[in-house]
Amino acid sequence: MNKAKNTTTESEILNAAKRIFQRKGMVGARMQEIADEAGINKAMLHYYYRSKQLLFEAVFKKAFLLLAPQLNDILNSDDSICDKIKSFTHNYISFVIKHPYLPNFIIQELNRNPEFIKDLMSERHFPTIEKFKKQVAIKVAEGIIRPIKAEQLFINIMALNIFPFIGAPLLKGFINVNDKTYKQLLEERKTEVASFIINAIKIEQ
Amino acid sequence: MNKAKNTTTESEILNAAKRIFQRKGMVGARMQEIADEAGINKAMLHYYYRSKQLLFEAVFKKAFLLLAPQLNDILNSDDSICDKIKSFTHNYISFVIKHPYLPNFIIQELNRNPEFIKDLMSERHFPTIEKFKKQVAIKVAEGIIRPIKAEQLFINIMALNIFPFIGAPLLKGFINVNDKTYKQLLEERKTEVASFIINAIKIEQ
DNA sequence: GTCTATAGCCAGATAGAC
């Protein structure tokens, strides 16, 4: 009927779906649960999004487009490598502390359906590694940083940033700490990760 | 009837279940699919394991007990820190290249049910970080390695070893390589990861 | 646009023959 109202219901559904899908995944989530979370009827979900699959895809794409552009900070900025690593890890870890389910959601659903990445890569502003590769190669040639493939460095950066969230239950077990202490460790990583990476690659003058 | 035959069917089921559960997860797996994979009837699964949940738990525990003891190499061996890091990363990455679904399976199911780690921790030979903490603290005090909390170092080691497998679809997308090239990158990591970590922590003499 | 009621399907589990 009324445009504002439609938009509100539609985005209410999307937000509710986001919360449920991120916690339970595509397979584990229930349409009824999403409807309850949104405080509306289950039929409404189908009215606005036709099917569970389409609702899921809307949520997934939105989540991915929230996370991916941040990689431009490390891949396509003109700052020095060390500065990029410092600002990226700090920003990324801060962001994920606020949205702890996000990385696991993305990773899990990409593992369930790996071809999905191809759709995403066609998106505007999908970050690529090309510029970063050139920058690393130059700095290695200049003797500023140790010899390392940009691909490996990128994998390491991603691993150190993301894994502590995805592997939290496992790591809490081995380290044998409670949630509060683990959260404190994550806080420290805002600076710890950058130091670790920079020590690993920089050559003492 | 016959003992040998029982054991065979029972372990056939367990192996089939392992393959299906590791690819699809608890929620995504179908009992029919597991039965097909084992080449037997669906009713047999219930005859031997009573329910999907119990079958899953048998598979999960077995998988976990395959992976966890390897951590003793880094946490409880008497070698120097550098030697431990070298041998552990090499062994671990080699192992996971042969069983690529394993880490994601463990991590994913622990995220679905985080309290599950408590059961596992009561198992004999569950590795803990205590000895490793002492060793790191001593080496830091001696000025052999840079100041770092053992917990953070441990998280970093785990992240660098495991994430490349769990995040493979995502990383392949950003790095923009095919499966074969990515596999090559993983091979390189058998030595690359240790160098990276050791450079990050060691103090130049 | 929003609801209730229900169709239709699929999966886990069991009964019961052999």
Added chain:
DNA sequence: GTCTATCTGGCTATAGAC
């Protein structure tokens, strides 16, 4: 121990009233 057939429940999706 192994099978076929079936029960039962839960879930996505839709029909249709308001």
